[in-house]
Amino acid sequence: MAEITKSYESRDVEKKWYAAWQAAGCFAGKVDPQAQAYSIAIPPPNVTGVLTMGHVLNNTIQDILIRRARLEGKSALWLPGTDHAGIATQTVVERQLRKDKKTRHDFGREKFVEKVWEWREEKGGIILEQLRRLGASCDWNRTQFTMDEHYSKAVLEVFVKLFERGHIYRGKRMVNWCPASQTALSDEEVIMKPVNGTIYRVRYELTERPGEFIEVKTTRPETIPGDVAIAVHPDDPRYTALIGKTVWRPLNRAAIPIIADAAVDKEFGSGALKITPAHDKVDCEVGARHKLPIIDVLNADGTLNAFAGAELAGLDRFAGRKKAAELLKESGALVAEEAYANNVGYSERADVPIEPRLTWQWWLRYPRVEEAKAAVRDRHIKFYPERWSKVYLHWLENIQDWCISRQLWWGHRIPVWYRKGLDKETLVETDLRDPQKIHISLAGPADPENWVQEDDVLDTWASSWLWPFATLGWPDAEKMRASGYDYFYPTSTLVTGPDIIFFWVARMIMAGLEFTHPGEPLEKRIPFKNVYFTGIIRDQQGRKMSKSLGNSPDPLDLINSYGADGLRFGIISIAPQGQDIRFQEDRIEGGKNFCNKLWNASRFRQMSGEMADNSSIAVIVARLDGAKFDADDHAILDRLFAVTREVDRCFAEFEFSAAVQALYGFFWNDFCDWYVEVSKSKLQSPDTKPNCLAIQDLVLRQTLLLLHPFIPFITEELWSLLGYGAAGSFLMRDARIEDASHWVMAIGARGVLLDQTQAATVENVKVFVSQARALKADHQLASRRDVRFFVTTTDAAWTILEASLGKIIRMAGAVEILRKVSVDGAPAVVTPLGTLYLDLASTVDAGAEKVRLAKELEQLAKHIAGTEARLGNEAFVSKAPAAVLEGARKQLADQRAKRDELTRLLKALG
């Protein structure tokens, strides 16, 4: 067997095992009727994406779940893929074209889409390669892309079906228009941002009474040429007399009416509102109520058009705003400019202010809204943390129709054809149902020469909402059979960020309910049973990590410095369930250090004695010798089973950081700092050595199993180096994790019964050793190994000490520890196992020693007072549970005994 080197070098190990796992097909998700299915569909990263810390956290958690499921004997599938990300990808390619001074229009639709595919072949999906570095055990043979032929068919079929079922309609409505990418956006893609801008007070002159004005406030003077009325509240006495009169529009001068509408806020500004139906949602509604014309003064790209008037036409909207203000000033219409803070909607992708714009779009009335609510409310789908279900339900309560069309070229082109020569502007709802005018199908019309296809594509989310089942072959029966749709759907767990709860999670639930397993119960149609929401990773200042801020470390750099396992362990250890995470690189370093600790403890085992057959639990257990068990042996196995149970609990409740912390504490403190140290005595005696090594083998084996989901590479390597697996087998694929009760039974069958009482004595021995060390340190002897201690104690306590004396002497750095009836004048410390004296009477500074003891006595007195007060309280004694009461009494007795001993020591010093 290969020798374990002095330090763990992650790089080669990671490369070696990842290649080996892949070559052996360890990641393949297979239908196995004998085993329970466990499946996860990856949240498909954008095809343009590169790995961020958010991805690291998210995908590490998924890998943890998948690997744990494998160890539990489940048949696990982690399905990977990427999202075509309409706007993002189109923007990337357009930016590239711009370098050659070209636009997509220079190529035309077909050629441009070809270019995007070329880009994707060449540069897309880098992130999937990066996930491999992280150790992600995805079934790469199943990698999917939302624009794959099969997937596209699913998307278009869903469109056709939803249209047939009456959920889809075409309508001219106010949409969120992004002038940068020149497409409509859904409400979810608009981010409200507070903006410090200017509000303009503008006066409109009454046509019939020159010199009299009505004043309005607006943040958008450039849209004044689009004003078609001034509205006032019908109950506003200031304006009652003016309703029905007209005013002069101050830009692109024309007479417009003063109308009354209850939507006007009397308290805002002067109480009068300019009505610009083309550029504001409320105005549009007011305009419709009053049958006012619509004057659109903006082009699709956000520049002003001819309707804005000669002076403004051609200007960008922001330049136009300035110019409009100047023109108003010149004409005397501008009363004042005031600083003004308001919320402005920005395009999520392009980060420019959106324009409300009246356009024809395709809309979806969501299906299965009530069922989607019930699924989460009734816990068929469980959210972790649970509180996000409230956010989810609130959104569904107030759900609005979804604008699913996008004016892009990269995406799923909507499968709608219009009869040639038809005026799309005049189509009404009934025309959509007229096959002479509109053709809607997957295959397209039989006589394509007579038809023109819809230019728009679908919103990217209108493809990704099918992800959990379209990736399993839906709706193609043959593909569904081949990919195990019936076996793996519903998927087990979705791991994602709460920021896409509306974009994606809610929509997937509705899609799953609508399209999968028709007619069957809800539990079979939901797309996943659990949803785990990760926190957001922030920098030290608490800001979101983002490319533009440059505050996000490159995960690949971190992998190079700390290893993939170190990164995984570190990130999980700082990611409590549902809380945002403040990134600290030193925690990643801590992950690396832990790996090194694990490595070296294994190395110690290898150096301590011949490796015996470790290939199964049975053969290791067979080497245990119950007769040779001492308190430490009982204690370490007791702790091992406790941590096994704790990790079980953590997985059941999705508490990964708690699991990692429990394992860290167990392995570092209980095993390395104590058991390995006491082993050094036990290993010197041929009598205790074999049993001690067998226990180490058991502990290491179980620790590797428990840790594997978190740190897969190093555990696989050590599993192999310590001989736990048969040749050609893998921890990740072939090993099975045993629960604590299985262990208790296994060692019980060997005649070893865990003795809790003995195990408990170890805690006192630890305190004893610790206090002995502290006593040395107090007297500047910490580094000496030749100190003599005396102890005065009871027979019972001495029995415990005597049983471990060799180990204690070694651990405390003593030459000997002698029991005495009484000791005078030596520095002492009161431990749970008796009073411990340092044999240095001659050199003791009695004064300092008295100060030290007095301080301790003082603190103890406070505790005693507190305990006495509690026990003296009649209410406490009569109402507290017996166990608590008994505990308090025992505590008081111990505290008093210690006080008496300290008092005696103090007196002895004079």
Added chain:
RNA sequence: GGACCUUUAGCUCAGUUGGUUAGAGCGUUUCGUUGACAUCGAAAAGGUCACUGGUUCGAGUCCAGUAAGGUCCA
């Protein structure tokens, strides 16, 4: 305006149903390379659990309110 989250050691955070003297990592101080590991070991210092009230024999934990910071929705 509505909803939710956070506030515990110098820093970042744990703290499960209320019950001994509130924990961890990092940082700090002192000591240490005795053959697993200096990516380490030992010892130590460090907290009015944001504030105010309430419930309770007992509150970091439950309830109400206040303040500060943050997120989402409108």
